Amino acid sequence: MLGNDRQQSFGQLIASLEMRIQLTESLLEFFESERGVARTNLFELRASTRFPCYGECITRVVDGAFRMPGQELESRAIIQNLSRKGVGIITHQQWYPEQTLEVQMPSATLSTRVARTRKLGPFCFEVGLIIAGHEIIEES
Amino acid sequence: MLGIPLIPISHLTLSSLFPVGTDVYLRPKGTKDAILFLAADQIATEEALELLAASKDIKLFISQKESQKFQKHLRDNFDLWFENAAVPAKNKAAMLSEVIRNVLSDEFTRNDTHSIVDATKQLGVHVARLATEKSLTGAELCQILHHDYGTFTHSGNVAFYCSLLAAELGYVNEELAEIATGGLLHDIGKLDIDERVLNKPGMLDEFEFRIIKEHPLGGFRRLTKVNEATQVQLLMTYEHHERIDGKGYPVGIGGNEIHIASRICSVVDVFEAMTSNRPYRGALSLKQTLAIMTESVTQAFDKEVFECWETIVSSRLGS
Numbered sequence: 418m419l420g421n422d423r424q425q426s427f428g429q430l431i432a433s434l435e436m437r438i439q440l441t442e443s444l445l446e447f448f449e450s451e452r453g454v455a456r457t458n459l460f461e462l463r464a465s466t467r468f469p470c471y472g473e474c475i476t477r478v479v480d481g482a483f484r485m486p487g488q489e490l491e492s493r494a495i496i497q498n499l500s501r502k503g504v505g506i507i508t509h510q511q512w513y514p515e516q517t518l519e520v521q522m523p524s525a526t527l528s529t530r531v532a533r534t535r536k537l538g539p540f541c542f543e544v545g546l547i548i549a550g551h552e553i554i555e556e557s
Numbered sequence: 558m559l560g561i562p563l564i565p566i567s568h569l570t571l572s573s574l575f576p577v578g579t580d581v582y583l584r585p586k587g588t589k590d591a592i593l594f595l596a597a598d599q600i601a602t603e604e605a606l607e608l609l610a611a612s613k614d615i616k617l618f619i620s621q622k623e624s625q626k627f628q629k630h631l632r633d634n635f636d637l638w639f640e641n642a643a644v645p646a647k648n649k650a651a652m653l654s655e656v657i658r659n660v661l662s663d664e665f666t667r668n669d670t671h672s673i674v675d676a677t678k679q680l681g682v683h684v685a686r687l688a689t690e691k692s693l694t695g696a697e698l699c700q701i702l703h704h705d706y707g708t709f710t711h712s713g714n715v716a717f718y719c720s721l722l723a724a725e726l727g728y729v730n731e732e733l734a735e736i737a738t739g740g741l742l743h744d745i746g747k748l749d750i751d752e753r754v755l756n757k758p759g760m761l762d763e764f765e766f767r768i769i770k771e772h773p774l775g776g777f778r779r780l781t782k783v784n785e786a787t788q789v790q791l792l793m794t795y796e797h798h799e800r801i802d803g804k805g806y807p808v809g810i811g812g813n814e815i816h817i818a819s820r821i822c823s824v825v826d827v828f829e830a831m832t833s834n835r836p837y838r839g840a841l842s843l844k845q846t847l848a849i850m851t852e853s854v855t856q857a858f859d860k861e862v863f864e865c866w867e868t869i870v871s872s873r874l875g876s
């Protein structure tokens with residue numbers, strides 16, 4: 418029952434937030450084509466394999482965590498990839514290293530820490546998050 | 558004096574008001590041996606100082622063994638000097654530059670971020686105060702500062718330049734001091750980089766360059782752990798390699814997305830690096846540096862900020 422409530426509230430919540438991301442051409446292509454294991458190279462020194470995905474999520478600044486001026490407390494984002502240790506998301510606003518964010522997805526909520534951010538275009542930032550913990554929302 | 562290793566000091570660190578605390582030697586150009594100029598407890602006369610200022614051929618030295626003592630003396634007497642209206646701004650700048658190099662060298666070696674932020678906060682206040690002294694010109698400052706490329710020399714110089722530029726752009730008091738301290742801290746992330754990569758003579762390979770490019774991120778991370786570091790200082794550390802056209806690192810933001818203090822830091826950071834000696838090349842002249850920077854101004858820098866800096870330093874070119 419709890420799971421259902423959470424799922425409903427996720428749907429309602431995400432609908433109440435404005436989608437402000439402007440996806441770049443290459444990101445659109447990425448979301449249409451990329452399957453399997455995400456590409457990498459030796460320079461990236463990745464610890465675990467990333468799997469491309471597409472899904473929406475809500476990012477939330479954890480109470481008491483540091484926040485830069487103008488950053489929204491709660492906003493809509495897109496999940497780009499997932500790995501054992503991290504999650505890559507696309508956002509319309511810039512996030513800063515060491516910021517702690519809660520990433521709410523339909524079936525789980527992740528506690529994360531920002532590792533790095535790269536601007537891909539106007540209102541389009543690629544954010545690498547390190548997963549510190551998670552809470553699975555059980556299906557009823 | 559044969560056989561005793563000596564290190565050079567600036568004549569501007571001497572005053573006719575206080576003794577220097579260590580024996581000072583001088584060596585006229587072309588001669589091999591240094592001779593005793595002042596004993597530790599002696600005070601230089603006005604005439605002697607004027608003569609030293611006028612002569613480019615006489616160099617002053619202290620014994621390398623007494624370097625710590627000399628630095629301690631500078632630190633201990635610093636406030637006394639600084640508050641004294643009779644000491645010209647030029648001398649204060651030379652002394653402050655020495656103190657900064659020494660404090661940063663100590664602090665960077667100890668590598669404790671809290672302690673570094675603490676120490677730089679106080680130094681930033683002094684740098685900012687000096688930057689507002691109208692009698693000190695940008696050109697003079699360029700002459701006074703050391704131009705070897707150590708991270709602590711570079712950081713000290715960037716702090717001086719940042720505050721001079723910020724003062725010209727209208728920043729005052731606490732904001733100016735905050736920017737000055739930001740200049741001292743901007744490369745703190747380099748403390749995490751292997752010195753062999755940092756000081757490599759010659760071109761860096763792709764892997765080494767990637768390591769170097771991590772320093773704004775590393776510096777920002779360090780400063781987030783220290784409450785005393787301000788947002789401006791965090792941003793100066795994080796954004797000083799961003800470019801106005803959005804092709805910089807680590808994020809690739811551009812224009813006004815880059816904080817004004819970071820745009821200030823970016824101009825003087827490049828300027829300082831080019832006018833300093835590197836392991837693989839000598840320092841470029843002011844004229845060469847400004848010409849090269851002008852070529853890429855619309856891509857790399859905030860044009861208005863760069864032009865203000867150009868005005869500050871080019872007074873020397875005309876003379």
Ligand SMILES: [Fe+2]
Nearest residue numbers: 743744772797
């Ligand atoms: Fe840097």
